[in-house]
Amino acid sequence: MNKKFSVILLCAAFLFSFTELVFAHGEKAQQAGLRMRTMNWWDLEMTPKKLEINEVLTITGKFSPSIWWPRHMASPEDGLAFLNIGVPGPVFVRVDSRVNGVPMIRSTQFKLGETYDFEIKLKARSPGRYHVHPVISVEGTGPIIGPAYWVEVTGNQDDFENKITTLTGVVVDLETHGMKQIIGWHAFWIVIGLLWIGYWFRNFPVLMPRYREVARLGPNKAGDIITFKDMAVAIVFFGGILMAIAGSYFYTQTQYPITTPLQTGEVEVLPLPSQGDVVQLKLEKATYRIPGRSFEVKMEITNNSDSPIRLGEFMTANVRFINKDVMGTVERQDDLDLIALEGLQVEGGSIQPGETRKITLRAEDALWETMRLTSLVYDPDSRFAAMLFFFDDEGKRYHMEIGGQMMPTFS
Amino acid sequence: MSAEYISGDSPDEEIDPNEERFVASAVKSREEQLSAYKNIEIATVPLLFLLFGGISVFLFALTVGDWDFWMDWRDRRWWPLVTPFSLILLPAVLGVFTWNRFRLPIGATFAVMSFVAASWVSRVMNFQNFAGFPLNFVSPSTWVGLGVLLDCTIVITRSWFAAGFIGAFLFGLLTYTINWPIFAPFRMPIDYHGTMVTVADLMGYMYIRTAIPEYVRIIEASTLRTFGEAVTPLTAVFAGFVTILNYYLWVWVGHKILKSAWMNKVV
Numbered sequence: 001m002n003k004k005f006s007v008i009l010l011c012a013a014f015l016f017s018f019t020e021l022v023f024a025h026g027e028k029a030q031q032a033g034l035r036m037r038t039m040n041w042w043d044l045e046m047t048p049k050k051l052e053i054n055e056v057l058t059i060t061g062k063f064s065p066s067i068w069w070p071r072h073m074a075s076p077e078d079g080l081a082f083l084n085i086g087v088p089g090p091v092f093v094r095v096d097s098r099v100n101g102v103p104m105i106r107s108t109q110f111k112l113g114e115t116y117d118f119e120i121k122l123k124a125r126s127p128g129r130y131h132v133h134p135v136i137s138v139e140g141t142g143p144i145i146g147p148a149y150w151v152e153v154t155g156n157q158d159d160f161e162n163k164i165t166t167l168t169g170v171v172v173d174l175e176t177h178g179m180k181q182i183i184g185w186h187a188f189w190i191v192i193g194l195l196w197i198g199y200w201f202r203n204f205p206v207l208m209p210r211y212r213e214v215a216r217l218g219p220n221k222a223g224d225i226i227t228f229k230d231m232a233v234a235i236v237f238f239g240g241i242l243m244a245i246a247g248s249y250f251y252t253q254t255q256y257p258i259t260t261p262l263q264t265g266e267v268e269v270l271p272l273p274s275q276g277d278v279v280q281l282k283l284e285k286a287t288y289r290i291p292g293r294s295f296e297v298k299m300e301i302t303n304n305s306d307s308p309i310r311l312g313e314f315m316t317a318n319v320r321f322i323n324k325d326v327m328g329t330v331e332r333q334d335d336l337d338l339i340a341l342e343g344l345q346v347e348g349g350s351i352q353p354g355e356t357r358k359i360t361l362r363a364e365d366a367l368w369e370t371m372r373l374t375s376l377v378y379d380p381d382s383r384f385a386a387m388l389f390f391f392d393d394e395g396k397r398y399h400m401e402i403g404g405q406m407m408p409t410f411s
Numbered sequence: 412m413s414a415e416y417i418s419g420d421s422p423d424e425e426i427d428p429n430e431e432r433f434v435a436s437a438v439k440s441r442e443e444q445l446s447a448y449k450n451i452e453i454a455t456v457p458l459l460f461l462l463f464g465g466i467s468v469f470l471f472a473l474t475v476g477d478w479d480f481w482m483d484w485r486d487r488r489w490w491p492l493v494t495p496f497s498l499i500l501l502p503a504v505l506g507v508f509t510w511n512r513f514r515l516p517i518g519a520t521f522a523v524m525s526f527v528a529a530s531w532v533s534r535v536m537n538f539q540n541f542a543g544f545p546l547n548f549v550s551p552s553t554w555v556g557l558g559v560l561l562d563c564t565i566v567i568t569r570s571w572f573a574a575g576f577i578g579a580f581l582f583g584l585l586t587y588t589i590n591w592p593i594f595a596p597f598r599m600p601i602d603y604h605g606t607m608v609t610v611a612d613l614m615g616y617m618y619i620r621t622a623i624p625e626y627v628r629i630i631e632a633s634t635l636r637t638f639g640e641a642v643t644p645l646t647a648v649f650a651g652f653v654t655i656l657n658y659y660l661w662v663w664v665g666h667k668i669l670k671s672a673w674m675n676k677v678v
Contacts, residue, residue, distance in 0.1 A: 082624035089543045090618040096604060103604040105616050107626035122619075126543060137624035164613065166599040174614055175545050178596035182550045185592045186527070189555035193524045196559045200517050205448035207455075210513040223569055225514040234516070234566035241556050241563075242581075245589050252592040259598035261642075262486045263612050264630040 027133075027145060027318070032376035035317035037068040037385040039136055040401065041146040042315060046132060049334075051124050053155035056095065059085075059120040059134060063146065067113035068385035068403035074140030076110040080266065083118055086133030086145055091153070092122035093162055102269045110136070113401065114271030124153040125160050131336070147318040150334045168258050185248065192241065199233055278305045279390055279400045284358070286384060289409040290374065294364040295384075299402065301359055303351040307392035310350045314343075314363045316386035319371055321363040326391055340365030377408040463522055464529030467501050471526065477623065480538070482548050482597050483615030487643045488631040491587040492650045494552070496657055498526065499582060502558055503658050506565060506574075507665030516562040519578075523558030527551060547597075548614045552590045557582045575658045583654030584647045 044061040051057055069075045083097050083104040097104040097120040110116060120134065133148040162174040200206065214222040280302040287296050303309050312326035321343035322330050332339055340363070348359030368374050376382060385403030392398075438444050471479065474497040478484050506518030530551035538549040564578030565571075597611035608616070616625070631642065668674055 080626040082626055084621055084624050085619050086621050087619055090545075090620075091543065092619060093617040094619055095617065103606055105603060105606045105608060105612075105625070107624065135621060137626075139624075139626050143621065143624075162617070164601060164603075164610075166601050166610065167607075168599060170599065172596075172599070172610060174547075174610070174617065176547060177610060178547045178593070179550075181596055182547060182593050186531075186551075186553050189553045189589075190524065190527070193520050193555040193559055196520050196562065197517055197524070200515055205445060205452050206515070207452050207513055208448040210515060214512060214514050219511070222514050226566060226569070230566060234563040237559055238563040238567065241560050245556060245585055248592045249588050252595045256595040256599065258600065259595055260600045260607070260609055261598070262483060262628075262630045263606075263608050264625070264628060267606075 027148070028372045031379055032317065032373045033379040033381055033383060034070060034073070036373070036376070037066045037070055037383065037403065038073070038141075039144040039146065040064045040066060040315065040385075040387045041134065041318060042320075042387065042389075042399070044134070044147050044149070046149045046151060049149060050152045050154070053124050053127065053153065053157060053159050054161060055124050057092065057122045057124065057132070057151060059122070059132065060118065061134060061146070062115060062117055063134075063136065064115045064387070064399075064401070065110050065112045065136075066385045066403070067401060068383065069112055070381065074138060075112060076136065076138050077112050079109075079139035080107040081110050081139065082107045082137045083120070084135040084137045084143065085120060085122065086135045086143070086148070087122075087130050091124075091126040091128060091130055092132075093125055094120065095123050096121040099269045100272060102267055104267070106265055106267050107139075108267050108269045110269070111271055114274075115399075116269065116271055123162070124155070125162075126157050127153050127155055129153075145318075147338060148336070150336065181252075188244075192237075192244070196237055275398055276304075278398045279303060279309065279388075281388070281400055281402050283402055283404040286404060286406045287409050288368075288374070288377065288406055290377065291411065292364065293366060293368040293374070294362055295368065295406075296360065296362050297386075297402065298358065298360050300356060301351055302356040303353055305392060305398070306353050307394065307396075308350040308352050309390040309392050309398065311344075311346045311359065311361060311388060312391045312397075313389040314361060314386055315389070316363075316384065317371065317373055319365075319367050319373070321365065338367060338371065340367055343367070376406060382406050382408070460521070460525045460528070463501060463505065464525035464532075467498070467522060467526035468529040468533055470500065471497060471530075477627075478629075479552060480534075480549060481615060481620075481623075482550075482594075483609075483611040484628055484630075485552070485590075485594060485611075486630045487587065488633055488646050489629055491583075491643075491646050492653065495557075495583040495586045495650055495654045498523070498554060499579060499654050499658050500661050501526070502561055502582075503579075503661035504665040504668065506561065507571075507662055507669060510565055511666075511669055516566040519558040519561040519582075520555065521558075523554040527553065527555055544618055545614075548611075548618060550593070553593060554586075554589075556589050557585060560585075571659075571662050575655050575662065579655045579658035580651040582651075582658070584651035586650060587643060587647055 041061060041063045046057060046059050048057070065076050083099055085092070085094060099108070099116050099118050118134065129150060129152045131148045132151045134146040135143045137143045160175070163171055164174060165171050210225065213225060217224060282300040284298040284300060288294070289296065310326045312323050314321040319338045319340070321340045323344040323346055324342045330339060330341055343363055343365040345362045345364070346359060348357055351357050376384060383404060384406045385401060388400050388402055390398045390400070438447055475493050478490050478493050484490065501522040502519035505522045509515045509518040509521070534549045534551055535546065538544045539546045560581050561574065561578035564574045568574055568577065598609050601608050601610060601613055603613055
């Protein structure tokens with residue numbers, strides 16, 4: 001039996017040796033429809049991607065809560081939202097985070113369909129290689145995870161420093177601040193507790209003799225076991241502890257005369273100025289052809305700008321489909337950068353100023369499959385949303401969100 | 412020592428269920444008896460310490476959880492109310508057991524000491540070593556003094572009613588005060604990018620918790636602010652009363668458990 005078990009165990013270990021390490025943060029976990037219709041992220045930049053302990057990583061980008069946000073999910077317009085970071089624990093410390101220049105120490109609200117700039121500064125704390133995501137946590141919904149890049153931190157964590165100056169001018173090291181008080185007061189009370197238990201266990205053994213005595217005396221007379229000395233000791237402990245609590249409180253007040261309660265609240269963030277109705281969109285039909293992993297959108301576009309515009313990028317659920325004819329060669333930033341470099345074909349060409357034209361786009365790539373977006377077909381609400389990026393002749397960019405019903409094609 | 416009179420159950424012989432035999436005790440002298448008692452205590456007390464530590468940390472994680480895990484959650488309103496309400500359970504039940512069966516007023520102290528010890532293990536192993544948070548940000552609160560106070564009231568008053576009225580009340584009332592020496596260094600104010608925060612708030616912001624956005628914290632959320640600045644004493648008194656009621660409930664449960672047939676078989 002043991003031999004059989006050992007063989008099975010060895011086989012299992014051999015098989016598991018072929019599996020890849022898992023670094024996922026839930027990029028593919030949510031329903032495809034939810035990922036498409038919650039938060040649009042773009043222009044994500046992280047610099048530098050290799051840094052030493054104590055160096056600062058800067059993350060910048062833009063996001064826009066989808067106007068097709070599912071009605072059954074709380075939106076950042078209804079409740080609160082918080083700009084967060086998806087990393088495995090405090091491997092960085094967040095030294096700053098801002099949305100449209102407003103510090104994001106506290107929570108806020110974001111309006112659907114509006115655009116926001118964000119910037120996060122992280123100080124490297126633990127060596128390792130991390131997949132770093134910006135995240136918007138939405139009250140009642142949970143974290144909406146953004147795109148990510150790999151960042152490598154080198155050095156020794158012992159060199160990490162995190163000092164801050166309080167309003168009273170005291171410099172504190174947040175890594176060790178307050179440990180003296182924590183250890184000291186815990187040790188003090190544990191000694192008191194041990195003294196109390198030790199008093200009752202001074203005539204070892206205690207439990208069985210007392211148990212037998214209590215059983216012999218019965219519940220009415222068992223109290224006789226407690227002696228006058230026991231009473232006196234209890235009174236001394238009782239009074240001493242009350243005095244110690246009061247004394248420790250007033251002593252602490254002299255050590256920390258200025259304290260404030262924990263702080264919380266909201267801040268207001270205004271969205272970026274609107275780009276206006278430069279581009280107007282009207283969805284005619286959206287289909288997803290399952291065998292070809294091809295998403296096709298027919299739409300009517302009106303160009304209200306002064307220059308001809310062309311569709312350069314289709315972005316949904318953090319996956320970018322690039323029209324190479326417009327954007328040229330786009331570099332992948334790392335092996336998990338979700339870009340289909342030649343994934344977007346557009347029929348209809350450029351749209352002249354003032355012109356309204358019907359165009360058809362096809363976003364095709366295996367990323368539909370690998371990012372589990374094909375499961376949109378099986379969502380109870382088969383609707384999609386995506387961000388379209390148009391470029392004029394001078395390279396100026398306009399973004400516009402499109403969304404609506406999606407119809408699957410099974411052959 | 413006298414032999415005990417029991418029915419026969421030897422596996423090596425044919426058993427006649429009607430046959431009755433004498434089996435001699437293994438204990439031959441008073442010294443051997445004491446030695447056996449010592450061995451029982453040496454074996455059981457540490458095991459009980461581990462058991463109650465595990466139970467209380469699990470219970471606390473389920474009922475209080477983040478409120479006591481993080482320094483930036485321990486506010487003046489909810490933390491001093493929720494924590495003693497949850498934590499009084501085991502001191503009450505164990506107090507009934509140790510007092511009624513042994514006349515030993517150590518149940519509450521034993522329960523909170525096992526809880527504090529298990530909390531330290533959990534915070535060091537899980538939160539510091541595994542998750543990487545600085546220990547000062549996740550260190551446990553202290554309760555041992557309150558457990559001893561509760562035990563003292565049992566000895567002094569020898570009444571569950573009075574022990575609840577005084578001891579349990581003090582347990583809730585002094586929760587915040589006894590922990591203030593630990594909390595105070597984390598309540599110093601800081602100007603951080605134009606926002607006033609405490610040291611604890613800033614640590615909560617800096618040390619990234621992806622699953623705990625800022626708005627999840629429940630910081631003094633209630634209408635007790637209508638009492639002006641008396642938030643801490645008002646909450647303390649209220650926590651005291653709530654703890655009395657919960658203490659009586661669990662003392663009653665403790666008595667019920669002691670009267671149950673299975674417990675009488677165990678002890």
